[in-house]
């Protein structure tokens with residue numbers, strides 16, 4: 450197993466009941482880090498912590514991170530659970546709906562930005578200055594390949610992720626050298642983001658390509674031109690999150706690390 454030397458560090462992970470956030474929580478705990486895991490799906494989160502035997506290292510926290518009050522209470526509870534300002538903040542929470550530009554209402558844009566963008570801004574406003582005062586800290590935001598290479602749909606989602614990347618650049622400059630701020634930009638990763646029965650994007654693929662399940666995924670991979678020829682795993686994204694959280698990335702700030710199977714063509 451990789452060792453990112455994170456034993457004893459304190460970490461906040463948002464959106465941690467399933468998918469990439471869950472994989473990050475598991476990986477931090479495997480390192481011996483103490484984690485405050487925040488999610489609106491508290492029962493799912495708590496059950497996983499119990500079943501994985503992580504109760505000594507991971508504290509579940511219930512919050513709706515799409516509201517200012519939810520972020521404030523989550524940050525306060527997390528810092529109480531961890532005994533002060535965390536060493537690491539992972540802004541992972543996010544969601545998106547597959548709609549064309551013309552289908553997207555103002556309310557759709559608003560909801561997407563509340564969760565994907567304002568949760569990051571609000572969490573950073575509370576925690577980053579405290580990290581600076583403490584003399585150290587690392588922030589990792591989970592953005593998207595779409596933040597670097599926009600498509601003709603999912604406009605609100607891509608814009609919200611690009612906005613996170615922009616704020617990350619500003620914070621990386623404002624709080625250097627004590628606090629490092631970086632982004633991990635996943636390509637398509639096989640999580641409930643795709644598979645959820647109500648909100649998952651798989652059913653949109655099935656509708657678009659006229660085939661079901663694996664065949665729809667394969668058609669998407671070819672259509673999207675993912676050089677790796679597959680979707681990624683949450684664990685592959687978690688590895689990148691842990692690296693950027695660790696001192697091994699001590700000279701890396703204001704950067705975006707793609708975990709996208711080679712999808713993004715630009716040299717940024």
Ligand SMILES: NC(=O)c1ccc[n+]([C@@H]2O[C@H](COP(=O)([O-])OP(=O)(O)OC[C@H]3O[C@@H](n4cnc5c(N)ncnc54)[C@H](O)[C@@H]3O)[C@@H](O)[C@H]2O)c1
Nearest residue numbers: 464466467468469489513514515542543593637638640642
């Ligand atoms: N899966 C992908 O293909 C992919 C690609 C690029 C970026 N991402 C990003 O990765 C991040 C994690 O996504 P994932 O794929 O693991 O999906 P996921 O749906 O498995 O995880 C999202 C988590 O956020 C939680 N959440 C949703 N709304 C919330 C709210 N209002 N308050 C608190 N928690 C809330 C969910 O309960 C869930 O645990 C997101 O920011 C997503 O945009 C995912």
